[in-house]
Amino acid sequence: MCFKMNGNSQEFCEVDYMPNDINGKVAVITGAGSGIGRMTALELAGLGAKVVVADMSDAAGEESVKLIRDNGGEATFIKCNVTSEESVKNMVEKTVALYGRLDCAFNNAGIGPDGVKIKYGPLVDTEEADWDKIMAVNLKGVFLCLKHEIKQMLKQEKGGAIVNTSSIGGLKMAPGFGAYGPSKAGVVAVSQTAAIENAKAGIRVNIVCPGPISDTGLMSNTLAMNPNEADELREKVIPMGKLGTPLDVAHAVVWLLSDMAGHTTGQTFSVDGGMIIM
Numbered sequence: 001m002c003f004k005m006n007g008n009s010q011e012f013c014e015v016d017y018m019p020n021d022i023n024g025k026v027a028v029i030t031g032a033g034s035g036i037g038r039m040t041a042l043e044l045a046g047l048g049a050k051v052v053v054a055d056m057s058d059a060a061g062e063e064s065v066k067l068i069r070d071n072g073g074e075a076t077f078i079k080c081n082v083t084s085e086e087s088v089k090n091m092v093e094k095t096v097a098l099y100g101r102l103d104c105a106f107n108n109a110g111i112g113p114d115g116v117k118i119k120y121g122p123l124v125d126t127e128e129a130d131w132d133k134i135m136a137v138n139l140k141g142v143f144l145c146l147k148h149e150i151k152q153m154l155k156q157e158k159g160g161a162i163v164n165t166s167s168i169g170g171l172k173m174a175p176g177f178g179a180y181g182p183s184k185a186g187v188v189a190v191s192q193t194a195a196i197e198n199a200k201a202g203i204r205v206n207i208v209c210p211g212p213i214s215d216t217g218l219m220s221n222t223l224a225m226n227p228n229e230a231d232e233l234r235e236k237v238i239p240m241g242k243l244g245t246p247l248d249v250a251h252a253v254v255w256l257l258s259d260m261a262g263h264t265t266g267q268t269f270s271v272d273g274g275m276i277i278m
Helices: 035-046 058-070 085-099 128-156 180-201 217-225 229-237 246-257
Strands: 002-004 011-013 026-030 050-055 074-079 104-107 160-165 203-210 268-271
Touching: 026 035, 026 085, 026 128, 035 050, 035 058, 035 074, 035 246, 050 058, 050 085, 058 074, 074 085, 085 128, 104 128, 104 246, 128 160, 128 180, 128 203, 160 180, 160 246, 180 203, 203 246, 246 268
Parallel strands: 026 050, 026 104, 050 074, 104 160, 160 203, 203 268
Antiparallel strands: 002 011
16 A cells, blocks of 8 residues: 655555565675574575575584575575685675675674683783784674675665674773774774765665674673673663573664665664663
8 A cells, every 4th residue: 555645746655564675685694604693694584585604614604504495595605704805705706606696795704702712801911913813804804895795786786785793892892802892893984984985876884783692602702701791781781681682683684684774874783782871
């Protein structure tokens, strides 16, 4: 059903409040072998997208593909190291060779302190090698993905949608995350730059900023260091009193990639139970 507003020539139509334009789109997801990336891949595939699962781990990536196919979806695994321009370029080229185009992307691959290989601690105790590693994956990786995804979308001349994973740690700095916070703040900046530069081409770039999310590598590492952390977060830090889930973030990403967010670009969306406003 459609109708016109009085005095306005624009026509308004009833819409289905589930994204109904994802079906048939080609989507690339980095870091899709687990956690938020895997869940988003499953959600997009469930809506009919052709999903490219990109990850460093063959086993994890193939497991995500199997889960998608077992649920009737279409997916392909492409191994990708987001810190390598050649690897990212290859990911995009293989996607286009397989499916003919690239419609949307979720640049989600990222790392943080794990307490062992990359230790928590103040900025003055951060090792240069740890700084370089986190910046390479979290910030350079997003830059490289944006560069080659947008190049392909510009070539197609049909617009596109991209979401990048930052963090509430990129919006409000916290002690002990010397490299992680700045790397995620950089994701916001580079995303907004890309959004401004490509808006007129119909390419939208937005940012999702998760808070503490269960069943993710960063949260698992945090809980391994301090098993009481989850209770402390729920009781004192998160207004909604619970950790988020990968599905909470996936829902936000799917909306941002869909035409339902067609007039939204350069924006940061916190999925954190209200934590950022505390």
